[in-house]
Amino acid sequence: MSEVYDVCVIGAGPGGYVAAIRSAQLGLKTAIVEREFVGGVCLNVGCIPSKAMISAAHFLHRVQHDADEMGIKIGGKVDVDFKKLQSWKQSVCDKMSGGVTQLLKGNNVDILNGEATFVGEDKISIRSKAGAQQVKAKNFVIATGSRPIEIPGFKFDEKIVLSSTGGLALESPPKHLVVIGGGYIGLEIGGFLSKLGSKITVLEAADKLFGGLVESDAVQVVARKLKKQGVEIITGAKALGFKKSGKGVEVEYEVGGKKQKIGADKILVTVGRKPNSDQLNLKEIGVQFDERGFIKVNPQMKTNKSGLYAIGDIAGQPMLAHKASHEGVLVAEVISGKNRVFDAKTVPAVIFTDPEIASVGRTEAECKKDGFTELSIGKFPFGANGRAVSIMETDGFVKIIADKKTNVVLGVHIVGPEASNLISEAALAIEMGATLEDLALTIHPHPTLGETVMECAEAALGHAIHIIQKPLGGPSKRRPGASA
Ligand code: FAD
Ligand code: NAI
Numbered sequence: 001m002s003e004v005y006d007v008c009v010i011g012a013g014p015g016g017y018v019a020a021i022r023s024a025q026l027g028l029k030t031a032i033v034e035r036e037f038v039g040g041v042c043l044n045v046g047c048i049p050s051k052a053m054i055s056a057a058h059f060l061h062r063v064q065h066d067a068d069e070m071g072i073k074i075g076g077k078v079d080v081d082f083k084k085l086q087s088w089k090q091s092v093c094d095k096m097s098g099g100v101t102q103l104l105k106g107n108n109v110d111i112l113n114g115e116a117t118f119v120g121e122d123k124i125s126i127r128s129k130a131g132a133q134q135v136k137a138k139n140f141v142i143a144t145g146s147r148p149i150e151i152p153g154f155k156f157d158e159k160i161v162l163s164s165t166g167g168l169a170l171e172s173p174p175k176h177l178v179v180i181g182g183g184y185i186g187l188e189i190g191g192f193l194s195k196l197g198s199k200i201t202v203l204e205a206a207d208k209l210f211g212g213l214v215e216s217d218a219v220q221v222v223a224r225k226l227k228k229q230g231v232e233i234i235t236g237a238k239a240l241g242f243k244k245s246g247k248g249v250e251v252e253y254e255v256g257g258k259k260q261k262i263g264a265d266k267i268l269v270t271v272g273r274k275p276n277s278d279q280l281n282l283k284e285i286g287v288q289f290d291e292r293g294f295i296k297v298n299p300q301m302k303t304n305k306s307g308l309y310a311i312g313d314i315a316g317q318p319m320l321a322h323k324a325s326h327e328g329v330l331v332a333e334v335i336s337g338k339n340r341v342f343d344a345k346t347v348p349a350v351i352f353t354d355p356e357i358a359s360v361g362r363t364e365a366e367c368k369k370d371g372f373t374e375l376s377i378g379k380f381p382f383g384a385n386g387r388a389v390s391i392m393e394t395d396g397f398v399k400i401i402a403d404k405k406t407n408v409v410l411g412v413h414i415v416g417p418e419a420s421n422l423i424s425e426a427a428l429a430i431e432m433g434a435t436l437e438d439l440a441l442t443i444h445p446h447p448t449l450g451e452t453v454m455e456c457a458e459a460a461l462g463h464a465i466h467i468i469q470k471p472l473g474g475p476s477k478r479r480p481g482a483s484a
Helices: 016-025 042-045 045-064 083-108 186-197 216-226 319-333 364-369 384-388 417-431 436-440 451-461
Strands: 004-010 030-034 110-112 115-120 123-128 130-143 147-148 177-178 199-204 232-235 237-245 248-255 259-263 266-269 273-275 308-310 349-351 356-361 375-381 395-405 409-416
Touching: 004 016, 004 273, 016 030, 016 083, 016 115, 016 319, 030 237, 030 375, 042 045, 042 083, 045 083, 045 186, 045 364, 083 110, 110 436, 115 356, 115 451, 130 319, 177 186, 177 259, 186 199, 186 216, 186 349, 216 232, 216 356, 216 409, 232 266, 232 273, 248 266, 308 319, 308 436, 349 417, 356 417, 364 375, 364 384, 364 395, 364 409, 384 451, 395 436, 409 436, 409 451, 417 451, 436 451
Parallel strands: 004 030, 004 130, 030 110, 130 308, 177 199, 177 266, 199 232
Antiparallel strands: 115 123, 123 130, 147 273, 237 248, 248 259, 349 356, 356 409, 375 395, 395 409
């Protein structure tokens, strides 16, 4: 047995590495254990590689479809060197992962390579090619993430049946890819492969994309654009199995009670992810889970076992990198004795489709469920925004939902260009309990996409400038006293 750490973090994803850095910043003797890559799923096989591929495909698509209209002449065929694209994508991941390793080292965090297993509540064993070692710590932070769910009849081999990891590591775009699951990953990967030349068919089990969980008018904008791009979307479809056929496969599925077959050369299965809680001997040491396998934690990320904490994907929905990192900072501060709890009012969610969908707070349906019977809803289209028109990205809108009685903002849903960057203002608004007036009366620079948020708040109040609202000249819904 070597040293006893104050904090030993297991898993170096965006939850774990952030927890380790903050622990070290707070003067705690800290180690982090990682069995594969520093940066975890997000930096190596998730957020970063997918966004690199999405940005390259978007760039190509714009050159192919928009350049001519802007008067830009490109000599010859614009094409993709897929091998080079993959190696560029890998260089982006390596840069990010290498950067995190430097940050850990620079903060004096010991990086221990290998697979951790609990051999007691205060002790783990770490196995690697170099052998095994045991490590003791006063506090362990479990940040071991999640993995893709497999469905019967579609076992991942990463050659024919791909998980997201295989889908991001292809040697060439498949001619025809069947995507099972029209959620975050299916539509992000399917969307960029379609722009790179693949024919895509999406089989979604529910009757709406994203299982109906995303604001439906925003989803419609994306679905329309995907269809225009040639992506086929089949909802209410149950994938039954596949068999090899010639060089490809034949996928059997059922829709409306009828069995159908579709030829393809590869299948991407993206039906959700499950926590890695069946590993590490967690059950054996008595850690409690919920019915879906997430480790049960309190608002300070404490498990039922003293000195054991859990953060990130393994500690519950939403399985998003920024939620994991937020919990990483929080858990380190709790361990160091600070008075912190998870009390965020909202976790923003972004789907990097074309256009992007970004949301904070409640959907319309959730507002009604939570007892907000009277709502003020504003909608402002990107088509009426000068910046959107000048970059030729006018699909989509901003939608703000507020409580009619108080004008307090309850939810913001953006589908359109740079929705991912625009949503942070809305997240701040919800965290601070802002009203429609707060957004409408804040001066936004011109010409920017951000003006759509201001104008949308004005629209909810009944008088946006750049769209015609009926009844013309109607009363302002601004509360008395709420003026600039
Ligand atoms: P992870 O990132 O999963 O890291 C866990 C780490 O623990 C891994 O490195 C693993 O090797 C290690 N580990 C596991 N068990 C052990 C063990 N026994 N011993 C040692 N080490 C162990 N989220 C977003 O917010 N935005 C996005 O754009 C986005 N895009 C995504 C795209 C894809 C294709 C995928 C798959 C996911 C995406 N996500 C995105 C989700 C995001 O990746 C996760 O929410 C995030 O990585 C969770 O962080 P984490 O720290 O909990 O776990
Ligand atoms: P998901 O939960 O987003 O979507 C899964 C989809 O598959 C749903 O629409 C569901 O109705 C459907 N489905 C479920 N079972 C099915 C079946 N048997 N046949 C056909 N359809 C089926 O899951 P996904 O895309 O795998 O992503 C997992 C998680 O990773 C996300 O929920 C998110 O937390 C995270 N992620 C986040 C991203 C981001 O923030 N931009 C990007 C990618 C992933």
